[in-house]
Amino acid sequence: MILLEAFSTPVNYFPILIQLVLAIGFVIVMMGATHLLGPKRKTTDKLENFECGIEQEGNARQPLAVKYFLVAILFVLFDVEVIFFYPYAINFRELGWNGFIAVVMFVAFFILGFTYIIKKGALNWED
Amino acid sequence: MNAIVLSGIWGVVMMFAGLFLKSSKQIQWTALLGIIALLVVSILDYQAHSVQAQTYFGMMTIDVYTSWFSILITACCAMYLLIFHKDIAAVGKNEAEYFALIFFVMCGVYLLASYSNLLILFLGIEILSIPQYILAGSDKENIKSNEASLKYFLMGAFSTGLLLMGMTLIYGATGSFDITSEKFVGQFEQLSSMSSLSFVGILLLLISFGFKVSAAPLHLWTPDVYDGSPTAFTPFMATIVKVSVFVAFIRLFHFSFGNVSDAWQIAIASMIVLTLIIGNVTAVYQQSLKRMMAYSSIAQAGFMLFSIFAVNSTLAYKGILLYSVVYSLASIGVFAVIIKMKDYTYDGFNGLAKKQPVLAFTATVCLLSLVGIPLTGGFFAKYFVLSAVVEQGKYIWIVVFAVLMAAISAYYYFRVIRSMYFKTGEAAMHTEPTTWDKTLLILNAMIILLLGVLPSLVFG
Amino acid sequence: MQKDGLEAIIMEICNPIIYHFLRSLKNNSQTITIFELQALFLRHFKKMPSQYYLFLSLALFCIGVMGVLMRRNAIIILMCIELMLNAVNLLLVTFSKMYNDPNAQLFVFFIMVVAAAEVSIGLAIIVMMYRKVHSIDVHILNRLKN
Numbered sequence: 001m002i003l004l005e006a007f008s009t010p011v012n013y014f015p016i017l018i019q020l021v022l023a024i025g026f027v028i029v030m031m032g033a034t035h036l037l038g039p040k041r042k043t044t045d046k047l048e049n050f051e052c053g054i055e056q057e058g059n060a061r062q063p064l065a066v067k068y069f070l071v072a073i074l075f076v077l078f079d080v081e082v083i084f085f086y087p088y089a090i091n092f093r094e095l096g097w098n099g100f101i102a103v104v105m106f107v108a109f110f111i112l113g114f115t116y117i118i119k120k121g122a123l124n125w126e127d
Numbered sequence: 128m129n130a131i132v133l134s135g136i137w138g139v140v141m142m143f144a145g146l147f148l149k150s151s152k153q154i155q156w157t158a159l160l161g162i163i164a165l166l167v168v169s170i171l172d173y174q175a176h177s178v179q180a181q182t183y184f185g186m187m188t189i190d191v192y193t194s195w196f197s198i199l200i201t202a203c204c205a206m207y208l209l210i211f212h213k214d215i216a217a218v219g220k221n222e223a224e225y226f227a228l229i230f231f232v233m234c235g236v237y238l239l240a241s242y243s244n245l246l247i248l249f250l251g252i253e254i255l256s257i258p259q260y261i262l263a264g265s266d267k268e269n270i271k272s273n274e275a276s277l278k279y280f281l282m283g284a285f286s287t288g289l290l291l292m293g294m295t296l297i298y299g300a301t302g303s304f305d306i307t308s309e310k311f312v313g314q315f316e317q318l319s320s321m322s323s324l325s326f327v328g329i330l331l332l333l334i335s336f337g338f339k340v341s342a343a344p345l346h347l348w349t350p351d352v353y354d355g356s357p358t359a360f361t362p363f364m365a366t367i368v369k370v371s372v373f374v375a376f377i378r379l380f381h382f383s384f385g386n387v388s389d390a391w392q393i394a395i396a397s398m399i400v401l402t403l404i405i406g407n408v409t410a411v412y413q414q415s416l417k418r419m420m421a422y423s424s425i426a427q428a429g430f431m432l433f434s435i436f437a438v439n440s441t442l443a444y445k446g447i448l449l450y451s452v453v454y455s456l457a458s459i460g461v462f463a464v465i466i467k468m469k470d471y472t473y474d475g476f477n478g479l480a481k482k483q484p485v486l487a488f489t490a491t492v493c494l495l496s497l498v499g500i501p502l503t504g505g506f507f508a509k510y511f512v513l514s515a516v517v518e519q520g521k522y523i524w525i526v527v528f529a530v531l532m533a534a535i536s537a538y539y540y541f542r543v544i545r546s547m548y549f550k551t552g553e554a555a556m557h558t559e560p561t562t563w564d565k566t567l568l569i570l571n572a573m574i575i576l577l578l579g580v581l582p583s584l585v586f587g
Numbered sequence: 588m589q590k591d592g593l594e595a596i597i598m599e600i601c602n603p604i605i606y607h608f609l610r611s612l613k614n615n616s617q618t619i620t621i622f623e624l625q626a627l628f629l630r631h632f633k634k635m636p637s638q639y640y641l642f643l644s645l646a647l648f649c650i651g652v653m654g655v656l657m658r659r660n661a662i663i664i665l666m667c668i669e670l671m672l673n674a675v676n677l678l679l680v681t682f683s684k685m686y687n688d689p690n691a692q693l694f695v696f697f698i699m700v701v702a703a704a705e706v707s708i709g710l711a712i713i714v715m716m717y718r719k720v721h722s723i724d725v726h727i728l729n730r731l732k733n
């Protein structure tokens with residue numbers, strides 16, 4: 001119920017709109033400023049893609065190491081779980097200590113999972 | 128309720144056991160300890176709920192039937208782990224994870240046995256399925272295992288989508304996810320007042336459950352997945368998981384949609400006919416015993432569908448209980464022999480009776496039970512589910528058809544027995560059975576024979 | 588004049604908005620602000636019958652099902668499955684609004700989380716498969732046929 005009725009009038013969206021305008025404005029101003037103020041010297045060496053100072057070779061479309069996939073997959077898992085905090089945040093006072101204990105249990109399972117992947121070495125970059 | 132919590136927690140314990148325990152023996156003992164604890168806890172649950180049913184948060188209802196089924200399925204799982212724990216550990220190097228996944232699947236099994244809300248049904252099916260996708264692909268070096276895993280995943284996720292659409296349409300018609308609420312029950316009181324949304328919803332749920340129990344037009348993934356998965360996990364998927372999906376199936380379709388059975392009974396009838404034909408006839412042509420058992424599990428699912436077909440009959444509930452236990456134990460017994468062999472074809476079993484008389488004997492008892500020969504548990508299991516339909520008085524021809532198909536199934540089951548007893552050959556073993564294995568297999572066979580004489584033991 | 592199908596729906600959605608827009612221009616003879624336009628949209632979409640959402644999500648669902656059945660690339664099949672799940676989510680939120688019942692929104696949360704778990708398992712399986720056969724075409728999955 002609370003979820004449904006909170007955002008029913010367009011006035012409630014006003015702060016979000018202001019924030020959006022500010023965020024986009026900031027990005028545009030900063031990018032424009034660096035573009036206008038910075039010195040420009042274009043040489044062929046500078047226009048090349050930067051590859052740690054050595055000359056580039058080959059195509060960029062090469063298979064990536066599996067580690068990137070691993071991190072991406074783990075990110076997807078842990079990222080989405082945050083969704084359960086939204087209803088809790090909205091009903092924080094109504095749920096009281098029972099809700100708090102439930103959320104702590106939830107987070108504890110989370111941390112257990114996180115400990116497990118660290119111990120298992122899933123986040124190690126060097127073998 | 129305690130069993131649900133314990134199975135989840137023990138899964139996490141098993142994960143960490145893999146990190147901290149060095150020897151494989153210790154990990155296996157932890158798993159066995161866990162399943163025994165689970166058995167004890169589910170017995171305690173049964174005693175707590177034997178007087179009256181209890182509802183938790185409007186999500187789960189645990190009654191006598193539910194908790195009794197939990198005990199039986201845990202006992203079957205205990206038998207599976209006791210027989211297969213060494214083979215599970217031998218599949219790959221992350222042995223503790225396999226046990227952990229099995230405990231997570233058990234958590235899903237308990238949820239499926241006790242849900243009273245569609246949300247829990249969905250979560251139960253997912254908790255049941257997701258670990259299985261991993262188990263199917265656990266033999267990472269074997270391309271067949273990878274393939275089985277990918278196939279199972281794509282099919283399983285697709286059927287989950289259908290399941291969710293079905294649930295949503297039913298929610299749209301009723302306005303409630305709670306299958307015991309008045310709105311929900313009122314919608315399905317009679318066929319004439321049912322809205323078209325819920326009609327489509329029931330159909331989608333039926334298709335999705337058909338996928339999960341491998342009923343015939345939707346069975347195509349089954350042989351490939353069961354054949355490709357490591358042999359240690361195939362009996363688990365084919366028995367305990369499949370049986371518990373059946374219990375969820377019967378719970379929804381009898382308790383909630385029982386009054387509108389005219390809407391879906393004909394669909395189940397055609398599913399049964401197709402499942403029995405395809406399962407039995409294709410099994411005849413198989414050369415590998417493992418693949419034959421996969422088709423046989425499709426055929427057995429056809430028989431179990433009879434208990435869903437016979438709406439609101441006590442015999443059907445008794446039948447599915449007995450069928451679950453007997454079918455699980457018999458399949459586990461056969462797979463326990465298959466996994467010991469080097470060659471899975473029929474010829475690989477030639478002369479097994481001379482070399483390993485105990486294995487041959489227990490396999491024979493299990494195969495006879497799968498056929499449904501009297502004096503084995505399989506006879507009464509088939510008898511109960513079929514007589515539940517006869518009792519209803521409609522569609523008697525399906526029963527006649529099923530008996531005919533059971534006769535066909537005798538051909539391919541007896542072919543194994545013939546190879547073991549009447550043909551001479553090497554019967555090369557992959558691993559030699561220990562005394563412990565033999566004792567367990569004999570115990571397994573004894574339980575099946577005992578249920579053939581006293582089937583009332585499983586009715587609680 | 589009878590309009591058919593999609594055109595009728597579009598006309599029904601757009602006409603009142605254009606009408607309000609024009610009327611406010613004529614009455615006040617001043618430019619309409621973005622907020623007034625937004626309010627007009629919202630006022631209209633509140634009145635929009637839930638059948639439209641039902642049709643939209645069923646259409647999305649059918650696109651997903653056809654994708655799963657017809658495409659050959661495992662990743663695209665995975666995306667189509669996600670499309671099916673999201674169609675279900677949209678429908679659940681519609682029904683939630685219709686019945687004024689937050690339970691359905693709760694269900695959406697669970698679907699999203701479980702879908703994420705499923706996708707990560709699926710991607711892991713696809714990566715494992717790719718390393719073996721260097722292809723994610725599902726039609727090469729025929730080694731298990733005898």
